[in-house]
Amino acid sequence: MENDASSLSRVERPLSERVIEALLRLAAMVSVATTAAIVLTLGLESAAFFSEVSPGAFLLDTEWTPLFAQQHFGIWPLVCGTVLTSFIAMTVAVPFGLLAAIQMSEFSSPRVRFWLKPSVEVLAGVPTVVYGYVALIFVTPVLQKMMPSIGAFNALAPGLVMGLMIMPTIASLSEDAIRAVPVSLREASLGLGVGRVSTIVRVVLPSAFSGIAASVILGVSRAVGETMIVAIAAGQQPRLTLDPTVPIATMTAFIVQVSMGDTPHGTLEYKSIYVVGAALFLITFGMNWVSYRLSRRYRRLA
Amino acid sequence: MESEQEQEAGALGMASGSVLRGLPTGADGTSIEALGLNAFYGKKQVLCEVSMKIRGGCVTAVIGPSGCGKSTFIRCLNRMHELGAGARVTGRVALDGQDIYGPMVDPALLRRRVGMVFQEPNPFPTMSIRENVLSGLVMTGRLAAGQADEIVERSLRAAALWEEVRDKLKEPGLGLSGGQQQRLCIARALAVEPDVLLMDEPCSALDPIATARIEELIHTLAGKFTIVIVTHNMQQAARVSHDTAFFLGGALVELAPTNRLFTSPRDSRTEDYITGKFG
Numbered sequence: 042m043e044n045d046a047s048s049l050s051r052v053e054r055p056l057s058e059r060v061i062e063a064l065l066r067l068a069a070m071v072s073v074a075t076t077a078a079i080v081l082t083l084g085l086e087s088a089a090f091f092s093e094v095s096p097g098a099f100l101l102d103t104e105w106t107p108l109f110a111q112q113h114f115g116i117w118p119l120v121c122g123t124v125l126t127s128f129i130a131m132t133v134a135v136p137f138g139l140l141a142a143i144q145m146s147e148f149s150s151p152r153v154r155f156w157l158k159p160s161v162e163v164l165a166g167v168p169t170v171v172y173g174y175v176a177l178i179f180v181t182p183v184l185q186k187m188m189p190s191i192g193a194f195n196a197l198a199p200g201l202v203m204g205l206m207i208m209p210t211i212a213s214l215s216e217d218a219i220r221a222v223p224v225s226l227r228e229a230s231l232g233l234g235v236g237r238v239s240t241i242v243r244v245v246l247p248s249a250f251s252g253i254a255a256s257v258i259l260g261v262s263r264a265v266g267e268t269m270i271v272a273i274a275a276g277q278q279p280r281l282t283l284d285p286t287v288p289i290a291t292m293t294a295f296i297v298q299v300s301m302g303d304t305p306h307g308t309l310e311y312k313s314i315y316v317v318g319a320a321l322f323l324i325t326f327g328m329n330w331v332s333y334r335l336s337r338r339y340r341r342l343a
Numbered sequence: 344m345e346s347e348q349e350q351e352a353g354a355l356g357m358a359s360g361s362v363l364r365g366l367p368t369g370a371d372g373t374s375i376e377a378l379g380l381n382a383f384y385g386k387k388q389v390l391c392e393v394s395m396k397i398r399g400g401c402v403t404a405v406i407g408p409s410g411c412g413k414s415t416f417i418r419c420l421n422r423m424h425e426l427g428a429g430a431r432v433t434g435r436v437a438l439d440g441q442d443i444y445g446p447m448v449d450p451a452l453l454r455r456r457v458g459m460v461f462q463e464p465n466p467f468p469t470m471s472i473r474e475n476v477l478s479g480l481v482m483t484g485r486l487a488a489g490q491a492d493e494i495v496e497r498s499l500r501a502a503a504l505w506e507e508v509r510d511k512l513k514e515p516g517l518g519l520s521g522g523q524q525q526r527l528c529i530a531r532a533l534a535v536e537p538d539v540l541l542m543d544e545p546c547s548a549l550d551p552i553a554t555a556r557i558e559e560l561i562h563t564l565a566g567k568f569t570i571v572i573v574t575h576n577m578q579q580a581a582r583v584s585h586d587t588a589f590f591l592g593g594a595l596v597e598l599a600p601t602n603r604l605f606t607s608p609r610d611s612r613t614e615d616y617i618t619g620k621f622g
Binding site for chain 2: 151225226228229230231232234235236247250
């Protein structure tokens with residue numbers, strides 16, 4: 042091309058470039074459109090639900106029995122089931138995940154870490170239906186040997202197994218956060234004559250706090266959203282209790298139960314799964330948002 | 344050797360109008376002696392048979408081109424070097440006659456006696472100014488009840504930072520300017536009452552004014568501590584030190600009283616370096 046003023050004039054871009062750009066724009070639109078459609082559907086169906094059930098009954102009733110003749114629509118038994126299983130999962134996932142992260146980032150040699158981290162992450166890739174059956178046919182019988190009163194379906198076994206499933210997520214993300222703490226801070230602490238463990242506990246972990254907190258919150262939102270394990274092993278009986286030995290139902294498990302069953306479309310009980318879905322969406326959305334904010338703060342620090 | 348250095352320093356100090364005026368020495372300071380010190384990163388040798396004596400209570404500058412091993416050398420003096428992956432050390436370093444690489448030595452206890460200030464100011468980001476100063480004592484469980492205020496003030500005064508931060512001790516250490524942060528790090532190192540202070544290019548991240556303040560500070564600390572300062576700035580070495588060691592390619596080329604090293608180096612490589620022929 043000649044090197045004169047006309048070389049600055051707009052040139053027709055090749056077709057292939059425009060096609061690729063259009064495809065990229067389409068791909069971006071798909072996820073946005075999907076989210077919008079989900080929010081819209083949940084909103085419309087929930088509105089329809091609340092035209093028949095008062096929000097007061099939804100928030101104050103202590104029973105959730107949409108499939109019985111005597112219908113009750115109190116959300117708390119389902120929320121309670123979700124909170125209970127998630128809490129059990131986090132009591133497993135947080136300590137083990139954090140200890141694994143500290144081990145990998147502070148004590149493993151680079152070669153050990155090279156093998157350890159992917160192996161831990163494999164745990165996160167096991168299909169959740171496998172975990173569900175592990176909870177039902179392995180963990181529950183073991184628990185029954187230790188405490189005979191525990192039900193064949195209970196919150197404890199799926200909670201523990203869910204913890205195992207989430208542990209790698211927390212370990213891996215926390216490890217990233219811990220490793221992002223500058224070496225200079227460790228050296229500052231060690232240079233003051235502070236021991237290795239104190240340095241980790243009092244300098245490294247506080248500096249990595251927002252990243253660790255983000256990983257924990259992500260873990261919680263996975264626990265809250267987890268469906269298959271609790272649907273298989275927790276019993277599907279909505280119950281307002283914090284007793285981990287009796288059958289319960291989580292919000293997700295209820296949605297599975299209704300959408301897989303023979304509940305007719307358009308009925309009130311069918312609409313109820315949308316309202317539960319909307320509540321679930323709000324909870325996980327809120328937690329992902331907090332996690333996002335925290336991880337942004339930690340990136341700025343690091 | 345020590346007496347020779349002192350005599351020469353004295354003689355040259357008088358003769359040349361003394362760049363050392365006002366730089367006190369402490370006669371009973373802790374001395375350090377390296378004997379046949381080698382340091383490695385994996386298979387790569389970064390220090391080679393370094394033997395030198397650092398006079399107690401004096402300021403010793405370590406100069407040399409990038410990669411000459413000067414930082415590695417001082418990191419061997421508080422056993423910081425061995426923390427790197429694949430790093431190891433052979434040879435002997437005696438602190439007041441005691442081998443710091445001996446089998447019974449606890450590196451953490453050693454580092455309480457041999458404090459360190461790093462290239463980049465590195466205050467603890469989660470701590471306030473006050474907490475930063477006290478961190479060494481708090482984290483080793485040695486902060487005696489009721490002493491905190493006094494230690495904070497004494498350390499910050501010693502680091503020439505007290506007047507600037509006395510009204511905002513609760514604010515985060517990261518909120519200070521770079522030069523103030525570096526003085527905070529010095530205060531933090533002084534709070535644990537070390538005998539030796541290692542400074543690894545403490546001014547390389549600072550502007551000229553902040554640098555001048557750190558150099559003034561080294562003048563006031565001289566004599567109270569044994570100070571070893573790595574610097575790539577030869578003028579700085581000339582301004583703040585009694586003795587200067589020149590390193591090249593992982594080996595010690597020459598150690599002499601600062602005045603003598605800069606005015607009449609005995610090794611031609613030293614002369615080439617200080618006259619700017621390389622480096």
